[in-house]
Amino acid sequence: MSLINYITQIQFAAGAIALLPAECQRVGITRPLIVTDRGVRAAGIIDRALRTFTDPAVELPIYDDTPSNPNEKAVREAVAMFQACECDGIIAIGGGSAIDLAKGVAVCATHEGPLKSFAVIEGGLARITSATAPVIAVPTTAGTGSEVGRGAILILDDGRKVGVISPYVVPKSAICDPELTFGLPHALTAATGMDAIAHCLETFMAPAFNPPADGIALDGLWRAWRFIEIATQDPKNLEGRINMMSASLQGALAFQKGLGCVHSLSHSLGGINPRLHHGTLNAIFLPAVIAFNRKAQTVVNEHKMSRIAQAIGLADESKIEEAIRNMTQALGLPTGLRELEVTEDMFEKIIQGALADHSHRTNPREASAEDYRWMLEASM
Numbered sequence: 001m002s003l004i005n006y007i008t009q010i011q012f013a014a015g016a017i018a019l020l021p022a023e024c025q026r027v028g029i030t031r032p033l034i035v036t037d038r039g040v041r042a043a044g045i046i047d048r049a050l051r052t053f054t055d056p057a058v059e060l061p062i063y064d065d066t067p068s069n070p071n072e073k074a075v076r077e078a079v080a081m082f083q084a085c086e087c088d089g090i091i092a093i094g095g096g097s098a099i100d101l102a103k104g105v106a107v108c109a110t111h112e113g114p115l116k117s118f119a120v121i122e123g124g125l126a127r128i129t130s131a132t133a134p135v136i137a138v139p140t141t142a143g144t145g146s147e148v149g150r151g152a153i154l155i156l157d158d159g160r161k162v163g164v165i166s167p168y169v170v171p172k173s174a175i176c177d178p179e180l181t182f183g184l185p186h187a188l189t190a191a192t193g194m195d196a197i198a199h200c201l202e203t204f205m206a207p208a209f210n211p212p213a214d215g216i217a218l219d220g221l222w223r224a225w226r227f228i229e230i231a232t233q234d235p236k237n238l239e240g241r242i243n244m245m246s247a248s249l250q251g252a253l254a255f256q257k258g259l260g261c262v263h264s265l266s267h268s269l270g271g272i273n274p275r276l277h278h279g280t281l282n283a284i285f286l287p288a289v290i291a292f293n294r295k296a297q298t299v300v301n302e303h304k305m306s307r308i309a310q311a312i313g314l315a316d317e318s319k320i321e322e323a324i325r326n327m328t329q330a331l332g333l334p335t336g337l338r339e340l341e342v343t344e345d346m347f348e349k350i351i352q353g354a355l356a357d358h359s360h361r362t363n364p365r366e367a368s369a370e371d372y373r374w375m376l377e378a379s380m
Contacts, residue, residue, distance in 0.1 A: 008170050008174060009172070010147075010148065011174070011176065012245075012249075014177060014238060014242075017049055021052055021053050027173055028089070031087050032060055032090060033087040033089075034060050034090075035092045035102040035105065037067075037068075040095075040140055041062070043140075045180055049093055061082075061087065063081050066094060066097050068277075069270060069274035069275075070098075072116075072156050075104040075115050079105050079108050088134075089134040089135065092147075092171070093140065099139065100144075100153055103164065103171075104154050104164060105133070107128055107132050107166075107169060110131045115154060116162070119160075120151075120165045120358045121356060122162075124164060124165075128166035132168040134171075135171040136175065138177070139245070139249075140180045141184060141248075142189075142192055142244035145250070145253070146252065147249060148171070150170045151163045152164045155274060159272070160353070162267075163267075174249065176245050178241035178244075179238070181244070182241065189235065190331035191279035191280045194279050194280070194327075195279030195283075198279070199255070200217045200224060200251040200254070201262075201290070202259045203254040203257045204217040204221070204304065205304060205308075205363075208258060210256065213254035216250045219250060220251050221247070221311045223243040223247040223250070224244060224247035229331065232331055258361070259362060261367050261372070262289045264354040264357035265350065265354050265375065265379075266282050266285060267354075267357050268353025268354045269342065273340075280333055284334065284335065286321075287325055289375060290320055290324070291321055305320065347373060351373060351376070
């Protein structure tokens with residue numbers, strides 16, 4: 001049996017941030033905690049959000065210490081602020097890091113137990129209930145799609161990068177305003193854009209039967225492939241930003257199918273070195289994983305490579321891996337792990353983490369430790 005479920009309310013338009021107070025009222029948030037990071041705050045986006053609340057007496061608590069890879073320490077700090085300020089919901093404003101952190105806070109502020117007890121690999125899915133605090137997500141990047149996703153990726157105190165996954169962590173509202181991405185730097189636009197491409201590709205390749213998700217993912221791939229360079233080179237091109245934000249949320253709308261080895265590897269390596277950008281790692285791993293997945297012998301996998309090739313404008317499906325490497329290079333991103341100072345002596349730890357990751361189980365072809373070693377070698 002396949003779960004086909006779409007998913008939450010999305011407000012998508014230039015200027016949509018003006019709807020923030022109305023969305024708080026709709027979902028029943030009267031005292032929100034704003035979760036963001038210092039870069040988003042310095043860019044003036046938080047001030048813009050606060051100005052939408054017409055009551056001058058409103059002084060909302062703000063947690064702005066979200067790290068680039070959100071961790072258990074930040075969750076504890078934000079939970080303490082949430083509880084001290086007697087908040088009843090969260091507005092997450094930022095990229096996937098801020099939104100994922102907000103989801104972790106929404107769970108941990110309303111349930112007993114440490115963060116690791118809610119990780120899916122620790123059986124956490126069954127422990128997350130409807131008591132989870134409501135979240136409104138306002139993305140300022142176009143990559144993770146966390147604003148419509150049912151999971152959060154967080155680093156535990158023990159160094160593991162895990163998924164906290166439940167229908168109850170899906171934001172009650174996603175406010176997608178492409179104008180909020182105008183100030184995104186060149187490199188971050190490129191890396192988050194490749195993250196969106198990776199999500200669309202990998203969830204499309206996942207073997208679960210879900211034709212609506214496949215259609216959404218393919219359309220998202222089509223948009224991202226055609227507009228990522230425009231958005232990167234011309235940051236205030238509204239058409240480019242609209243299509244990249246759409247591609248980002250489309251990849252996440254299709255997440256319910258699962259992901260695969262690209263993400264099991266990038267989650268593992270990102271846990272080992274949190275300074276590495278998730279989208280950049282996904283771009284590097286994509287060619288090797290696609291090559292590995294070509295050998296998946298399932299009825300569901302039939303014709304998938306030709307459909308991917310069509311979406312990215314290739315006549316020859318054997319050129320997909322080369323096209324992805326070329327796009328990554330054209331965007332100015334690293335194309336190999338050596339450029340990120342990853343060494344072969346790290347392989348064992350990366351492989352161990354990848355085998356334990358929740359995305360490992362939904363790849364279209366089961367990967368062994370030796371398969372992962374080959375993918376790592378091919379990605380160097």
